[in-house]
Amino acid sequence: MLKIVVNAPKGGVGKTTLATNISLFLAKQGKRVWALDLAQGGLMSEDLKASHDFDSSNNKIETKELEELPSRFPGSSKFDVLVADTDDYFKIQSNLLDENHRGWRVIVPLVPSDPKGCRRITRETAKLARAALVGSSRINLQVVINKCSLSDYSSRRQDVEGIMEREGILGLLSPEWIPFSTEPDPYYIKDPAFFDSIEKLLSSIGVDV
Numbered sequence: 001m002l003k004i005v006v007n008a009p010k011g012g013v014g015k016t017t018l019a020t021n022i023s024l025f026l027a028k029q030g031k032r033v034w035a036l037d038l039a040q041g042g043l044m045s046e047d048l049k050a051s052h053d054f055d056s057s058n059n060k061i062e063t064k065e066l067e068e069l070p071s072r073f074p075g076s077s078k079f080d081v082l083v084a085d086t087d088d089y090f091k092i093q094s095n096l097l098d099e100n101h102r103g104w105r106v107i108v109p110l111v112p113s114d115p116k117g118c119r120r121i122t123r124e125t126a127k128l129a130r131a132a133l134v135g136s137s138r139i140n141l142q143v144v145i146n147k148c149s150l151s152d153y154s155s156r157r158q159d160v161e162g163i164m165e166r167e168g169i170l171g172l173l174s175p176e177w178i179p180f181s182t183e184p185d186p187y188y189i190k191d192p193a194f195f196d197s198i199e200k201l202l203s204s205i206g207v208d209v
Helices: 015-028 043-049 091-097 115-134 150-166 192-204
Strands: 002-006 033-037 060-063 081-085 105-110 140-148 173-179
Touching: 002 015, 015 033, 015 043, 015 081, 015 105, 015 192, 033 043, 043 060, 091 115, 105 115, 115 140, 115 150, 140 150, 140 192, 150 173, 173 192
Parallel strands: 002 081, 002 105, 033 060, 033 081, 105 140, 140 173
Antiparallel strands: none
16 A cells, blocks of 8 residues: 655645545545545545545545554555645654655645745755655655646746755655646645646656556
8 A cells, every 4th residue: 555645844835635635636546545634623534525536435534633654554455545634743754754654655745935934844854854864764755836826836936946955955846736726625636737736746756647
């Protein structure tokens, strides 16, 4: 079972919306999805239960608010992909440095219109990358530009690249990005441009879509 976690050390960057729509995308592609909701409030769980695209007979929703990433997954052979939503707490990053949590694909969203948030997320991601290097951990991680309009994308990406380059982690910036959606919250996956961006992002982290 391939495992994906959406995490960033800041709220308001779209972690839950991204995790929810990744789960919906994969389910629509015929994947058997285990949706693990670790975020406070259980919004991903609530939204997936209300969606006709997330069939409970093939997929699973598990809610464990503010718990750490599990290292054991009984029954995982029944599923193709696990998608975990998280809150902005640092113990998830500590989990990723633990050898018992190897193999996770990590998606770190940031919103380029929030410079302070970009700097904070980049700084903490750089700390994680350096700690992984020192500890010989291997983390499959990509920082993803989220909630960005097409008209602003080029200039916003340059800003993000500058911030990440100063921290020495420009190589972790995904070539893909997530646009604003024209669809009502939270089911952005119905927007063709959003759908296409999710497909490209998942392909870039090694998910067979």
